[in-house]
Amino acid sequence: MPIGVSKERKVLMKTFAMTMISVLIFIGAVGPINLSELLAATTVTGSTVESIDSTGLNITVQTPGDGGKLSMPVVSLEVMKGVTVGEHVSLELDVQGRVVKIIKLVPAPKEEEASDPGA
Numbered sequence: 001m002p003i004g005v006s007k008e009r010k011v012l013m014k015t016f017a018m019t020m021i022s023v024l025i026f027i028g029a030v031g032p033i034n035l036s037e038l039l040a041a042t043t044v045t046g047s048t049v050e051s052i053d054s055t056g057l058n059i060t061v062q063t064p065g066d067g068g069k070l071s072m073p074v075v076s077l078e079v080m081k082g083v084t085v086g087e088h089v090s091l092e093l094d095v096q097g098r099v100v101k102i103i104k105l106v107p108a109p110k111e112e113e114a115s116d117p118g119a
Helices: 003-030
Strands: 042-053 058-062 069-073 088-093 099-104
Touching (some): 042 069, 058 088
Antiparallel strands (some): 042 058, 042 088, 058 069, 088 099
């Protein structure tokens, strides 16, 4: 066996060892990743219900700010139970973009009208 081959093999093994050590250090620094964190639900908050399609299991909401409308599928009729058009809601979506939970929000109290300075 030529001498040059064993030196190449040593370099290859050192490179492999350093790579594995780097990966282990990185995993230790980042920490274990939970599967539930990878599949975390998305939430759409502060929207107003525009329409409810109970036969097609679909809900349309108007988003705050830009006033855009989003139409999303709902996983079951049970999720839409008790929700009416005009309500302020927060929607929880699964990773497929389907509504899995609808939370009714309490409307913010209206500010009291300023009293008339002449009164």
